Amino acid sequence: MPEGNFQYCDVSLPVPLDRVFTYSLPETLRHRVKRGCRILVPFGQRKLAGVVVRAHDERPPVETREAMQLLGEEPALEEDLLSLASWIANYYCAPLGEVLRAMIPLSSEVRRGKVYTLTDAGRDVARQQLIGEESEDPVIVILRLLEHRALSANYLGKKVKEADKVLRSLQRKGFVEVEDTAAEKDPLRAPASRLMVEFHSRVEEKLRKPERELLSFLELHPGAHSLAEVDQLVKGASQSARALARRGHLTLRHATTIHYQGEIRERHALNPHQLEALQQVRAGIEARRFQTFLLQGVTGSGKTEVYLCAIEAALAQGRSTLMLVPEIALTPAVSSQFFQRFGDRVAILHSAFSGSERAEQWRAIRAGKAMVVVGTRSGVFAPVQNLGLIVVDEEHDQSYKQEETPRYNGRDVAIVRARAAGACVLLGSATPSLESRYNVHRGKYTLLELPVRIAGRPMPVVETIDMRQEFLDTRKQATFSRRLLEEIASRLDAREQVMILHNRRGFSSFVACRSCGERVECRNCAVTLTYHHRDRRMLCHYCNYAERPPKRCPKCDSEHVYFLGTGAEKVEEELHLAFPRARVVRMDRDTVSGKRKFETILHGFRAHEYDTLVGTQMIAKGHDIPNVTLVGVVSADIGLGMPDFRAAERTFQLLTQVAGRAGRGQVPGVVIVQTINPDHYAVRFAALQDYRQFYEKEIQFRRMMRYPPFAALANVMVRSRNQQQALEMSAEIGNFFGPSPQDLKILGPAEAPISRLKEEFRYQLLLKAANRKRLNELLHSLRAFAEHRHWPPTSLVIDVDPLSLL
Ligand code: ADP
Ligand code: ZN
Numbered sequence: 001m002p003e004g005n006f007q008y009c010d011v012s013l014p015v016p017l018d019r020v021f022t023y024s025l026p027e028t029l030r031h032r033v034k035r036g037c038r039i040l041v042p043f044g045q046r047k048l049a050g051v052v053v054r055a056h057d058e059r060p061p062v063e064t065r066e067a068m069q070l071l072g073e074e075p076a077l078e079e080d081l082l083s084l085a086s087w088i089a090n091y092y093c094a095p096l097g098e099v100l101r102a103m104i105p106l107s108s109e110v111r112r113g114k115v116y117t118l119t120d121a122g123r124d125v126a127r128q129q130l131i132g133e134e135s136e137d138p139v140i141v142i143l144r145l146l147e148h149r150a151l152s153a154n155y156l157g158k159k160v161k162e163a164d165k166v167l168r169s170l171q172r173k174g175f176v177e178v179e180d181t182a183a184e185k186d187p188l189r190a191p192a193s194r195l196m197v198e199f200h201s202r203v204e205e206k207l208r209k210p211e212r213e214l215l216s217f218l219e220l221h222p223g224a225h226s227l228a229e230v231d232q233l234v235k236g237a238s239q240s241a242r243a244l245a246r247r248g249h250l251t252l253r254h255a256t257t258i259h260y261q262g263e264i265r266e267r268h269a270l271n272p273h274q275l276e277a278l279q280q281v282r283a284g285i286e287a288r289r290f291q292t293f294l295l296q297g298v299t300g301s302g303k304t305e306v307y308l309c310a311i312e313a314a315l316a317q318g319r320s321t322l323m324l325v326p327e328i329a330l331t332p333a334v335s336s337q338f339f340q341r342f343g344d345r346v347a348i349l350h351s352a353f354s355g356s357e358r359a360e361q362w363r364a365i366r367a368g369k370a371m372v373v374v375g376t377r378s379g380v381f382a383p384v385q386n387l388g389l390i391v392v393d394e395e396h397d398q399s400y401k402q403e404e405t406p407r408y409n410g411r412d413v414a415i416v417r418a419r420a421a422g423a424c425v426l427l428g429s430a431t432p433s434l435e436s437r438y439n440v441h442r443g444k445y446t447l448l449e450l451p452v453r454i455a456g457r458p459m460p461v462v463e464t465i466d467m468r469q470e471f472l473d474t475r476k477q478a479t480f481s482r483r484l485l486e487e488i489a490s491r492l493d494a495r496e497q498v499m500i501l502h503n504r505r506g507f508s509s510f511v512a513c514r515s516c517g518e519r520v521e522c523r524n525c526a527v528t529l530t531y532h533h534r535d536r537r538m539l540c541h542y543c544n545y546a547e548r549p550p551k552r553c554p555k556c557d558s559e560h561v562y563f564l565g566t567g568a569e570k571v572e573e574e575l576h577l578a579f580p581r582a583r584v585v586r587m588d589r590d591t592v593s594g595k596r597k598f599e600t601i602l603h604g605f606r607a608h609e610y611d612t613l614v615g616t617q618m619i620a621k622g623h624d625i626p627n628v629t630l631v632g633v634v635s636a637d638i639g640l641g642m643p644d645f646r647a648a649e650r651t652f653q654l655l656t657q658v659a660g661r662a663g664r665g666q667v668p669g670v671v672i673v674q675t676i677n678p679d680h681y682a683v684r685f686a687a688l689q690d691y692r693q694f695y696e697k698e699i700q701f702r703r704m705m706r707y708p709p710f711a712a713l714a715n716v717m718v719r720s721r722n723q724q725q726a727l728e729m730s731a732e733i734g735n736f737f738g739p740s741p742q743d744l745k746i747l748g749p750a751e752a753p754i755s756r757l758k759e760e761f762r763y764q765l766l767l768k769a770a771n772r773k774r775l776n777e778l779l780h781s782l783r784a785f786a787e788h789r790h791w792p793p794t795s796l797v798i799d800v801d802p803l804s805l806l
């Protein structure tokens with residue numbers, strides 16, 4: 001599109017509607033507006049930031065409103081990302097405006113002034129409150145509102161009386177943090193805890209005493225430091241640093257990224273398998289061709305080192321790299337590996353960072369300052385130039401799929417982006433998804449294998465314990481088998497460390513009545529409440545609704561209310577009872593609220609401040625702790641019972657990954673898996689750590705049942721607070737599709753496995769198609785139908801390539 005003097009522009013806005021909106025351009029904007037620019041426009045009563053998709057002179061048939069302000073002179077998105085956005089909107093049947101919003105981490109609802117978030121302490125306080133109980137207390141109302149997202153002072157002011165006063169007092173107590181979005185651009189105005197300071201060069205001019213002291217401290221302590229920490233050591237540092245930075249005498253920047261933690265890793269000479277893998281990837285990059293590699297390496301085989309070398313190869317060609325990692329795996333320890341290797345050329349994009357932190361990083365990338373971007377799912381949209389390589393670590397991980405609109409899979413989008421850019425993709429995993437491994441079989445991906453652990457370390461030995469037999473022998477329903485207890489004891493004696501996996505949060509899984517069988521369910525969702533002992537409340541894991549446990553059965557008034565099932569919290573308690581002297585720490589979503597706590601626990605465990613780490617699947621991913629010689633799995637059966645065709649695959653992956661945490665140091669590892677399904681193939685092949693056999697068996701099942709990778713799948717769900725309405729919509733969709741034609745199989749409409757969630761009734765249809773193009777056309781016409789019938793935009797949910805069928 002030529003630059004010019006246009007009167008109108010079409011803007012894509014973050015609203016759930018499938019269309020662009022035309023605005024007229026005031027004189028001052030006419031020659032500045034370009035495709036890809038962000039622009040502020042009026043929309044109803046609101047002001048929204050959208051993206052210009054076209055500027056033109058075609059007078060629209062209806063009166064248009066005037067655009068207000070250009071947000072940045074340069075396009076926020078270049079042509080490559082704009083066309084990637086169109087691809088996503090089409091493939092995942094999502095409105096373009098919502099795709100564009102997901103791509104740009106700059107806030108679209110232009111909020112001015114202060115934005116509040118809970119601190120870890122605030123979150124703890126909020127948790128102690130019973131969410132289900134009504135309360136008028138402004139303190140509680142505010143804490144509850146903030147439990148789910150950051151909110152502006154403006155919004156809170158409208159919702160709560162005297163919000164200002166309450167917020168100030170909460171801030172004083174350290175329960176909330178405030179961030180001034182007006183100060184976003186100016187790092188000098190951020191609080192000291194958010195800033196890093198670093199020595200720059202010696203200064204000739206005359207300085208004030210505190211300034212001199214700060215500079216000499218920094219000169220003697222090279223590297224970046226948290227300004228808040230330096231402030232404790234050097235008097236007046238926070239103030240001096242700002243003054244010096246303003247005059248250009250030192251470097252002050254947002255503390256998004258630089259956490260030099262953990263040991264400095266040395267560079268290793270690659271072993272022959274790593275070398276072979278690297279050479280193939282390097283050849284692909286140098287030839288500038290689009291090629292996808294699947295790096296399948298057993299746990300501890302040194303995949304990361306291959307990634308790092310491949311990134312170097314891309315940099316050597318002057319090309320940039322995206323490195324995607326699962327949500328939970330992006331810890332400072334991981335980031336620091338990249339910093340050590342690539343220094344300032346690295347930018348980190350993490351969804352846990354605050355809005356302004358992310359915006360800062362994004363701008364640095366857009367300006368071409370960072371050539372290596374490490375990020376979670378949305379990192380795939382980082383606006384780098386001249387892309388040479390995208391690495392997707394743990395490519396099978398579920399967190400690559402976004403569970404809200406646009407419901408894209410970051411791994412799959414990575415491949416589409418790389419294809420357009422003529423770049424290579426390196427997918428890595430010890431347990432590749434069936435889809436990816438099948439693509440090797442079909443010749444679409446190139447397989448690279450790392451079949452052995454580094455330095456000839458043996459794979460851990462896995463033993464399965466049949467818990468049915470254990471029960472027959474002991475006549476006790478115990479959490480730990482005798483064998484596991486004995487192993488834990490001997491590891492603790494040897495001063496080695498133990499990890500215990502229990503993939504279920506809470507204390508007991510549900511609360512039931514012995515007399516009438518009633519189970520206590522959530523008020524908003526069709527799921528049982530989980531008892532959490534620490535907070536003495538029953539919690540819904542889907543909507544966070546909470547209640548006190550009843551003394552008597554709410555249905556039959558019997559006193560015999562009891563707690564059933566075991567959660568990680570109870571496992572922790574039982575470990576305490578069995579080994580009172582062992583130092584136990586637990587890691588799950590209840591103990592890890594902020595990004596920092598996660599790292600604190602891991603760091604403490606790595607430093608052997610704890611002997612045993614108990615946790616949910618969080619503990620299974622990627623951590624490399626050499627002193628762990630025993631891994632125990634309390635129950636391999638939790639995942640197998642899920643109503644999902646991927647249940648076996650998930651169980652296999654989880655068991656293999658967690659087993660891989662054992663024996664990464666000098667002492668060989670032992671893994672003990674407790675189960676009542678010892679003959680299930682997912683358990684058996686995980687125990688043998690035999691991916692190949694698992695794949696053969698599972699792929700047969702998928703072929704027979706026509707599940708992915710043998711069919712394209714879409715989940716169509718309708719939801720409404722009004723059950724009748726939800727039911728009617730689902731019936732209408734059923735009629736819309738008609739009887740299943742030959743190449744399409746439609747299951748439903750039926751109640752969703754979780755038939756009620758957050759007060760909404762849910763019905764779904766599962767579509768399996770042999771032909772993806774046809775599926776895509778059908779889904780688009782379904783959306784047009786829904787719009788034609790004036791269904792509320794959020795009542796119809798289309799999930800293409802769904803990973804969760806709940
Ligand atoms: P994976 O991701 O495959 O489980 P990692 O990348 O975590 O394995 O590597 C395991 C350990 O081996 C790490 O501590 C890493 O630094 C080390 N390592 C990697 N490559 C080599 C090598 N060629 N020689 C020696 N040690 C290596
Ligand atoms: Zn009862």
Ligand code: ZN
Nearest residue numbers: 522525540543
């Ligand atoms: Zn609920």
